[in-house]
Amino acid sequence: MPDKFYLTTPIYYVNARPHIGTTYTTVVADAIARRKRSLGIETFFLTGTDEHGQKIERSAEKAGCTPQEFTDRVSAEFRGLWDRMGLTYDDFIRTTEPRHKQAVQKLFALLRDQGYIYKGSYTGQYCVSDEAYVDVPPGAPCPECGRPTETVNEENYYFKLSAFERKLLEFYQEHPEFIEPETRRNEVISFVKSGLRDLSVSRTSFNWGIPVPGDETHVIYVWMDALANYITALGWGSQDPSRYDRFWPADLHIVGKEITRFHCIYWPAFLMAAGLPLPKKVVGHGWLLFEDNKMSKSRGNIVRAETILDTFGAMKPDLPKAEQDRFGADVLRYFLLREVVFGQDGSFSFDALVQRYNSDLANGYGNLVSRTLAMIGRYFGGVVPENSNVPSLVSLTKLAENFTNRAIPLYSERFDDLRFSLALETAWEMVGQLDGIITASAPWKLAAKDDADSRAELAAILYAAAEAIRIITALVYPVIPESAAKVWAQLGQGHITQANLKDLKWGGLKPGTKLGESTPLFPRAEKEAITRMNEMEQKNNPAPAAASEPGNEGKAAHVSKLRSLLDGLAVAASESTNETAAILALESAVAETVREFVSGSEKRAPANPVPVKANPPATVGPATGTPVMPAAPSTGTVAAPAAAPALPEGKISIDDFAKVELRVAQIKVAERVPKADKLLRLEVDLGDETRQILAGIAEAYAPESLIGRKVVIVANLAPRKLRGLESNGMIVAASVAGGRPVLAGFLEDVEVGARLK
């Protein structure tokens, strides 16, 4: 076994605040780091923040501060949260630090000296949000995020990525373990096989970055800047590279699945070009979904770790704040590692969190510790009893010993294989077994007798229970460090961080050990904790529509909900195969929403998918000033809508109708949307403006037949992205038998832009 381990999280882009997605990545890394350390392996765990780029420059401008002030603030939030949670990173690198900047310049110069960087020029579209060039015609939105692109004409430095195509493929071939999970590996390989183009690695359109050495009109491409952190933090290119010499290459880069490409293609290529060793493994984990929906600011369903720390921390009011936080962190850590299959997308909900907590931590492990220590306290004065081999009980104690000794290697193998949920399942099997053994041997009955045999049996069974708990605790320490440390101390084992758990095996618990003070570990969580956490997030995630119309929140929420339902109708019509059912369902949802609005009650709206990335370069939030789509609140209730006059069931008022802005528009451009069978991209003239609308009518109308045709559109529908393209409105059509759309039109000629009233 190697005696060092270097692992990293991505450095988080400071354009978004820390949320549960970034917390997840960091928690996984922390658990691995703790396990490695407890095995006596010299471990270096790096995290940090990524702080350059045009997006930051503009966000700072919007916030009315300098980029440095802006990044100082957000970076501190990340670090503050990690500290609150007691995460044990060994270094926190910021890309704005001098140590990083000078090393990145050195790397750039090295690549240039090696002949892998040359000057070229580029004219085309640039997406500020993604910090990337995109291959679309001028004026078209970014295919990745749907935001507007900018036309740029830049003379840039290029990295000869194309020179590494074959070398990379050979590397993947020789190191099949380099990328996990396998599905990510397949993607990367097919990407490289389809041909690599040289990569533009400098920008002149903004200043907030690291200047290219010798040509300060350019700043270095943010991804080259960011990726280099993994070596600059170790002191590569500095006066003192000893740490680099010790720890590089990295043993594990943990990243979100959306950035595997950068870590599995660009990063190895840069390193190859620089003549440096390649990291041993990159694992691209999945996203955390909230109740099966992607989290996004526009959806208003971003969950923050703080909510969990606060809520669970409050369950232990007697503890100092820092310990409360770390207790809350344990709860979250356990959930994330147990519930989510590492590598796959996982579903987060407060309901599931409380459920897991109560059944596994409170009723399972916590109760097991409690009942065992209570009995040792009561029957043996809090001293670990003698492990006597009592014939009548040998089968039970042997059972405990055997399954424990089997579980240790199994847990370790699974954990080290990054299959955390399975590892924890193994540990909790031990908890279940032990509960069964305790019940079967009924120590409380033995204690009621006073013969020597019963006393010996009692001692044997309680020793076995305590010893099994010691081993379980050692195993799960990396996952629930705060709680495990408490149990460790209660078992009279001292500080768990001092323990070397490499040779963990049955029999390590010394009879006669005086137990420490026993405190409740995991008080049961009440159902109302779920409501509380949902409400806390609600407050932190105001629905954008409501926020934009202060004082009229309820109404705004309803309007926004109706809009998203109408969007849903458009999508159903364009994409669903079972359109009739989908449309009927949505229609009744619309009708219900209108009724609710009228009657002043509120229920949950069905959710609509909005693609948003979770990690850097995340596009969570309207950071570039792009309007975000209003979304219905996903959970709980919102403020009661403004009083509305009573109306007959199923009817709307004239005011309600007046909210829908129907206009005559003329189709100027119509073309099929690639990859969508039913979708057409239309550009329509509204008299005073032209806008893009996506309509699910490709199966009924040939694009060329539509040019010049006058149609009715809903002009004030919230923008919505379909297949990466933004749709600003909806074409009105009748849905006839079989779901076929028939466009609404006029028998007489009408003026473009005219409103329908």
Add this chain to the structure above:
RNA sequence: GGCGGCGUAGCUCAGAUGGUUAGAGCGUGGGAUUCAUAACCCCAAGGUCGGCAGUUCGAUCCUGCCCGCCGCCA
């Protein structure tokens, strides 16, 4: 559209180079118990292992097609 992945109990997931009654946890129903955090223990209900066809003595597992979901395609 191209390439890749997935579809197993209400939920989250295991699993088998193809071979007798397909598993676990949670949830649900019943029972038992009192050491323990209304907890723990036992029992039960619940699955044509996405659909159809093929290969085979035998397929949930292999092959093909289909349906659904998802990822990557700078």
